[in-house]
Amino acid sequence: MALTETPMQAEKAKTIFEKSKAGRRAAALPEVEVPEKPLAELIPESLLRAEAPRLPEIAEPEIVRHYNRLSRRNFDLDTGFYPLGSCTMKHNPRLNERVAALPGHARLHPAQDPRRAQGALELMWLLQESLSEICGLPHVSLQPSAGSHGELAGLLLTRAYHADRGEERTKVLAPDTSHGTNPASVTMAGYEVVKVATNERGGVEMDDLRAKLAENEGEVACLMLTNPNTLGVFDENIAEIASLIHEAGGTLYYDGANLNAVMGHSRPGDMGFDIVHVNLHKSFSQPHGGGGPGAGPIAVSDRIEPYLPKPQVVRREGSNGHGPSFDLDFERPKSIGRLRGFQGNFGVFVRSYAYILSLGGDGLSEASETAVLNANYLKARLAEGRAGERLPIAFDRHCMHEFVLSGKPMKRDLGLATLDLAKRLLDFGFHPPTVYFPLLVDEALMVEPTETEAKESLDAFAAAVEKILAEAETDPDLAKNAPYTTPVRRLDEVRATRQPVVRLQLD
Amino acid sequence: MTRYTSATPDDRQEMLDAIGVGSVDALFEQIPEPLRLGRPLALPDGLSEAEVYERLSALAERNADAEEQVCFVGAGMYDHYVPAIVDAITSRSEFLTPYTPYQPEISQGGLQVMFEFQTAMSELTGLPVSNAGLYEGPSSVASAGYLAMAATKRKRFVISRGVHPHSRETLRTYSVGYGAEVVEVGLEGGLTDAAALAEAVDGETAAVLLQSPNFLGAVEDVEALGAAAKEHGSLLIVACDPMTLGILKPPGECGADIALGEGQPLGNRLDFGGPSFGFFCATEAQIRRMPGRIAGETEDVDGRRGFVLALQTREQHIRREKATNNICTAQALNALGAMVHLAWLGRQGFRGLGELLIQRTAYARERLAAIDGVELLHEAPVAREFAVRLAAPVGKVLDRVAERGIAAGYPLGREYPEFDDGLLVAITERRTRAQIDELVEALGAAVAAERGAFLSDSERKSAVAEGAARWR
Numbered sequence: 001m002a003l004t005e006t007p008m009q010a011e012k013a014k015t016i017f018e019k020s021k022a023g024r025r026a027a028a029l030p031e032v033e034v035p036e037k038p039l040a041e042l043i044p045e046s047l048l049r050a051e052a053p054r055l056p057e058i059a060e061p062e063i064v065r066h067y068n069r070l071s072r073r074n075f076d077l078d079t080g081f082y083p084l085g086s087c088t089m090k091h092n093p094r095l096n097e098r099v100a101a102l103p104g105h106a107r108l109h110p111a112q113d114p115r116r117a118q119g120a121l122e123l124m125w126l127l128q129e130s131l132s133e134i135c136g137l138p139h140v141s142l143q144p145s146a147g148s149h150g151e152l153a154g155l156l157l158t159r160a161y162h163a164d165r166g167e168e169r170t171k172v173l174a175p176d177t178s179h180g181t182n183p184a185s186v187t188m189a190g191y192e193v194v195k196v197a198t199n200e201r202g203g204v205e206m207d208d209l210r211a212k213l214a215e216n217e218g219e220v221a222c223l224m225l226t227n228p229n230t231l232g233v234f235d236e237n238i239a240e241i242a243s244l245i246h247e248a249g250g251t252l253y254y255d256g257a258n259l260n261a262v263m264g265h266s267r268p269g270d271m272g273f274d275i276v277h278v279n280l281h282k283s284f285s286q287p288h289g290g291g292g293p294g295a296g297p298i299a300v301s302d303r304i305e306p307y308l309p310k311p312q313v314v315r316r317e318g319s320n321g322h323g324p325s326f327d328l329d330f331e332r333p334k335s336i337g338r339l340r341g342f343q344g345n346f347g348v349f350v351r352s353y354a355y356i357l358s359l360g361g362d363g364l365s366e367a368s369e370t371a372v373l374n375a376n377y378l379k380a381r382l383a384e385g386r387a388g389e390r391l392p393i394a395f396d397r398h399c400m401h402e403f404v405l406s407g408k409p410m411k412r413d414l415g416l417a418t419l420d421l422a423k424r425l426l427d428f429g430f431h432p433p434t435v436y437f438p439l440l441v442d443e444a445l446m447v448e449p450t451e452t453e454a455k456e457s458l459d460a461f462a463a464a465v466e467k468i469l470a471e472a473e474t475d476p477d478l479a480k481n482a483p484y485t486t487p488v489r490r491l492d493e494v495r496a497t498r499q500p501v502v503r504l505q506l507d
Numbered sequence: 508m509t510r511y512t513s514a515t516p517d518d519r520q521e522m523l524d525a526i527g528v529g530s531v532d533a534l535f536e537q538i539p540e541p542l543r544l545g546r547p548l549a550l551p552d553g554l555s556e557a558e559v560y561e562r563l564s565a566l567a568e569r570n571a572d573a574e575e576q577v578c579f580v581g582a583g584m585y586d587h588y589v590p591a592i593v594d595a596i597t598s599r600s601e602f603l604t605p606y607t608p609y610q611p612e613i614s615q616g617g618l619q620v621m622f623e624f625q626t627a628m629s630e631l632t633g634l635p636v637s638n639a640g641l642y643e644g645p646s647s648v649a650s651a652g653y654l655a656m657a658a659t660k661r662k663r664f665v666i667s668r669g670v671h672p673h674s675r676e677t678l679r680t681y682s683v684g685y686g687a688e689v690v691e692v693g694l695e696g697g698l699t700d701a702a703a704l705a706e707a708v709d710g711e712t713a714a715v716l717l718q719s720p721n722f723l724g725a726v727e728d729v730e731a732l733g734a735a736a737k738e739h740g741s742l743l744i745v746a747c748d749p750m751t752l753g754i755l756k757p758p759g760e761c762g763a764d765i766a767l768g769e770g771q772p773l774g775n776r777l778d779f780g781g782p783s784f785g786f787f788c789a790t791e792a793q794i795r796r797m798p799g800r801i802a803g804e805t806e807d808v809d810g811r812r813g814f815v816l817a818l819q820t821r822e823q824h825i826r827r828e829k830a831t832n833n834i835c836t837a838q839a840l841n842a843l844g845a846m847v848h849l850a851w852l853g854r855q856g857f858r859g860l861g862e863l864l865i866q867r868t869a870y871a872r873e874r875l876a877a878i879d880g881v882e883l884l885h886e887a888p889v890a891r892e893f894a895v896r897l898a899a900p901v902g903k904v905l906d907r908v909a910e911r912g913i914a915a916g917y918p919l920g921r922e923y924p925e926f927d928d929g930l931l932v933a934i935t936e937r938r939t940r941a942q943i944d945e946l947v948e949a950l951g952a953a954v955a956a957e958r959g960a961f962l963s964d965s966e967r968k969s970a971v972a973e974g975a976a977r978w979r
Contacts, residue, residue: 013615013812015623016850027590027856032863033940034870039754039862042869043888047726049756052858053630056850063850064592071601074616078600087606091511095556097598103574104567110780111580111917112571116909119569120779133549145642145781146836148823156684181835183828188653189684193828234537264548266538281836288606289840290617291800293782330921337680341583341645341673341769342780354563358509360553370512372534377522398534426613454513455522486612488813496803496817500794502636503626
């Protein structure tokens with residue numbers, strides 16, 4: 001491929017600090033207005049800073065231009081297909097941004113007296129109720145800030161539950177297909193991870209589960225599971241798994257990253273889960289923001305409820321002709337306590353509640369249905385032609401909202417690693433699927449199209465994969481050296497870890 | 508109902524044909540029948556966009572926000588002016604709708620923003636290493652504790668009672684999990700009790716945790732207090748308010764190993780408590796133990812400058828149970844807001860804003876303290892927030908002031924029973940002199956009215972006399 005540098009590639013990346021020039025400024029501050037005193041009279045000199053931090057000095061038009069130009073060096077969901085597995089990159093309705101920005105939400109202080117924040121507390125309560133219905137569990141705490149925070153919460157709840165019963169358990173089971181956050185949360189919660197194997201259908205290997213429970217009798221605090229799991233398949237043995245864990249005295253934790261597959265079709269609570277986290281930035285359309293913000297509310301069963309974080313949003317019945325009121329309940333003696341400041345990522349709650357209101361119960365159910373239809377259709381398209389040969393499905397059965405392909409034959413026959421395919425997809429204007437996860441599958445590609453993609457996008461993606469595989473038959477280097485058209489080409493990630501440069505050095 | 512999907516009946520049929528099933532139900536048959544819901548969700552029907560807007564708008568109307576009430580409440584989150592360019596830039600699709608930059612070639616915008624943000628936070632805190640942000644303030648404190656345990660192989664924290672109560676509670680919550688002990692050191696005259704701190708720190712102490720300005724607004728002598736940590740080889744962790752770092756000596760120059768805090772004052776709205784972000788900076792020695800994403804500079808195959816996620820071997824998606832932290836999705840967009848705000852303020856503006864806060868705070872503090880029935884809770888130096896005691900029930904005084912459209916401050920009673928007469932008052936650049944004067948007037952009237960309400964005339968006279976002795 002002829003290497004002609006694109007205009008964006010020709011533009012050397014320059015940070016805003018390198019565009020700074022002493023004396024320029026954007027902000028005009030208000031006057032001080034009050035009689036001024038020498039600073040040293042107010043704060044001892046030894047506690048004062050000698051020199052102002054070297055922030056950039058730059059005028060507003062240039063700040064705007066800098067960040068607008070930078071933004072064009074990003075690929076985003078609004079621009080193109082983003083089938084990143086386990087991340088549920090669904091459309092982010094702009095209505096949600098509009099309602100979140102209403103001053104009554106955006107400029108509400110978190111310490112406002114609950115009597116003067118009734119709308120906010122009611123909204124939180126309504127979201128709790130909605131998530132409770134969707135998850136099939138009676139109690140919800142909105143506090144956790146993201147999925148991994150919800151996991152930590154769930155494990156601390158598990159610990160509190162066992163401790164309250166006079167038990168100290170030390171181990172948490174998780175399948176070898178689990179998200180990396182699961183084992184990381186287990187360690188942070190002071191438990192030890194015990195891996196459970198996967199069977200030939202992609203579900204939990206029941207014999208291994210029984211063996212692990214027997215080996216660790218009386219020690220198992222919890223089993224963490226995603227269902228459908230990271231292979232995109234529903235574990236048909238879930239009822240039996242639940243009863244095995246409950247017989248062993250453990251709790252069953254549901255990683256809600258894949259909830260988008262089953263909304264209105266099957267509920268974690270009905271499957272036997274005790275604790276569920278929900279990623280509002282996945283199933284409930286909060287924009288991903290380049291890596292957050294999100295929110296990770298948890299739904300729990302009655303036996304876990306006493307330990308929920310505080311404060312809890314509660315609804316109190318009105319009396320003397322007054323309607324119900326909403327409050328923050330701090331009187332929760334068995335609570336695990338706080339997981340963060342104030343009440344949680346309220347702005348995310350507003351967006352997700354607006355999303356639930358927009359779709360309604362049947363709309364959510366239809367969203368899951370379409371997500372599953374889109375995934376199975378794309379899977380079928382990728383089972384044809386070259387993709388079907390070089391990128392076989394890891395577990396050949398109907399999938400739910402996502403599926404996993406293996407690039408092993410592609411690597412063997414064409415010398416193309418999954419990474420090469422991913423990088424070449426960039427030239428075709430697609431975000432690649434999640435790669436090299438789950439670890440269980442060689443050269444894995446995990447594809448999640450979501451319900452908001454049109455059939456045309458799925459067809460175009462399948463065609464691009466086909467084309468890349470075709471061109472690799474004659475010229476494998478094309479993919480191995482890709483991408484060509486992106487703002488920068490393949491980057492040296494090893495160097496960034498071996499000799500990390502994590503800030504600009506200023507003189 | 509608003510759907511956000513494209514599939515027409517024809518599309519569906521074509522897709523089902525390609526899959527080779529008769530209906531979508533066939534795809535759901537992998538869910539065992541007893542576990543299928545078999546009924547619609549008990550949620551209301553979907554609404555049109557206009558209807559959703561009206562519904563949410565009606566809820567928002569029932570909150571007294573800072574547009575409606577003049578807000579002197581702080582306690583970790585502040586009603587600063589967020590410049591318009593922050594909204595304009597953070598709402599761009601290219602920043603709003605991608606996810607974590609796992610594919611750096613198409614994520615240079617976001618990665619460079621992280622790198623710039625890290626540079627800015629490193630400048631503010633005076634420490635060489637910054638991550639790209641954590642969830643928010645208090646959970647960052649708990650994450651710092653986790654780092655300190657790994658760094659020192661010790662399991663004991665000594666934390667000042669001046670640290671935000673939510674941070675102390677969160678550290679306790681996490682500590683139950685990772686099996687650490689939390690020892691609290693009290694306050695003396697609004698500041699951390701130095702003698703008690705020195706006594707509490709020992710050879711088993713993983714970290715000493717301070718906050719400056721502390722929750723009561725007082726500027727701590729971090730360097731002096733931190734000596735106890737240095738002596739015993741404990742890490743010194745300092746929570747700080749980023750808006751004060753143009754003026755106050757940065758934690759990095761006071762011996763801090765980690766400086767962190769709630770980032771909301773920088774470019775983020777109040778949002779009833781979130782989303783905002785936590786910042787987290789450290790010494791070089793801790794770089795491989797840091798939680799969260801870190802962007803690093805590198806080059807592409809043609810030698811172009813570029814940015815990637817650096818040190819990913821610390822993270823959960825690579826290291827799983829051996830990761831330095833479990834965090835995955837954090838607060839990238841909020842950190843972008845902070846970076847734009849900081850660029851907008853610029854070097855001079857940032858310092859100027861810090862000075863403005865100190866001057867207006869000093870003015871407000873002096874004026875409030877002069878009110879009959881109001882006295883300073885402490886006399887330590889303050890930067891942007893201060894605490895007073897009221898000679899009348901705080902809740903009732905706040906209600907009276909609220910009737911005049913003012914949120915006078917944060918009542919200290921719930922978290923500091925020893926200061927159940929305490930009120931924390933915060934200043935931002937939005938709080939004008941006129942508003943401060945109005946607060947003085949309203950608070951004075953409210954305190955007087957509340958004292959009058961439960962005192963007879965003669966009692967009031969003696970109370971005033973007693974107050975004069977006590978308050979002056």
